[in-house]
Amino acid sequence: MSQSPLLAVEHLAVNFPDHQVFQDLNFTLQRGRFLSIVGENGAGKTTLIRTLLHQLKPSAGAIRFFPDRKATRIGYVPQFRNLDEEYPLSIRDFISLNLSGIHLPWLSRKERAAVKEALRSTNLTALAKRPLGMASGGEKQRAYLAQALVEQPNLLILDESTASLDNMMKYELLDLVKKFNHEQNLTVIFVTHDLPLAKQYADEYLLLRRDGYELGPIAELPEDALISERGGAAAHA
Numbered sequence: 001m002s003q004s005p006l007l008a009v010e011h012l013a014v015n016f017p018d019h020q021v022f023q024d025l026n027f028t029l030q031r032g033r034f035l036s037i038v039g040e041n042g043a044g045k046t047t048l049i050r051t052l053l054h055q056l057k058p059s060a061g062a063i064r065f066f067p068d069r070k071a072t073r074i075g076y077v078p079q080f081r082n083l084d085e086e087y088p089l090s091i092r093d094f095i096s097l098n099l100s101g102i103h104l105p106w107l108s109r110k111e112r113a114a115v116k117e118a119l120r121s122t123n124l125t126a127l128a129k130r131p132l133g134m135a136s137g138g139e140k141q142r143a144y145l146a147q148a149l150v151e152q153p154n155l156l157i158l159d160e161s162t163a164s165l166d167n168m169m170k171y172e173l174l175d176l177v178k179k180f181n182h183e184q185n186l187t188v189i190f191v192t193h194d195l196p197l198a199k200q201y202a203d204e205y206l207l208l209r210r211d212g213y214e215l216g217p218i219a220e221l222p223e224d225a226l227i228s229e230r231g232g233a234a235a236h237a
């Protein structure tokens, strides 16, 4: 299989006023790969994602996108939050949120087709008119996935997106994501504390530790990846 990098993290360091999160982080993510980022609380997973999303500036080093950042569309699926039942938008309107207003105050024909496809591919067509607040947890999370997919990203970031979902919903969501990964060569970054889930779906792992990091094929993810050096199991978010 020919390899083509989507991004390269080079000698990355991120400093906060009181401490440094990474010192010299290096890895390359090839297109079409499914990378799981794991690490105990405070190891720097969110900091890395925020740096990838350009919300934080590296103190040293760089993240390079290929061919460039502009050509790299990033879809982001956040951690599950139970929206209020009163949340007024329908599932269809919620999925369209990122699109409306980009070109015109209403959706173009192409955008409407993209919303239709996002609904279809996440099994939400029959629920399109349902208020998102009334949807089940799994349906809500599929709506977030559809919202991220509607812009046809090259990179999909799942940021603890399965935390707080029950087992069935977790597998349902990741089965869908894996399908996009396989069928559309979509590159995936999955941040999680759930090692069995990471092992089942990812191709490779990045384990962040407070004093360094490890990388490798997912089959080599250490069983004790989330056991802190102080000897206890790390608390999960």
Ligand SMILES: Nc1ncnc2c1ncn2[C@@H]1O[C@H](COP(=O)(O)OP(=O)(O)OP(=O)(O)O)[C@@H](O)[C@H]1O
Pocket (backbone or CB within 6 Å): 016, 017, 021, 039, 040, 041, 042, 043, 044, 045, 046, 047, 048, 237
């Ligand atoms: N804006 C900030 N200012 C100062 N320190 C910060 C800031 N953001 C994060 N940190 C610190 O940086 C370290 C890494 O935090 P980060 O949230 O990236 O860890 P994490 O691996 O995502 O943790 P968790 O699993 O708990 O979500 C922590 O010690 C955190 O307190």
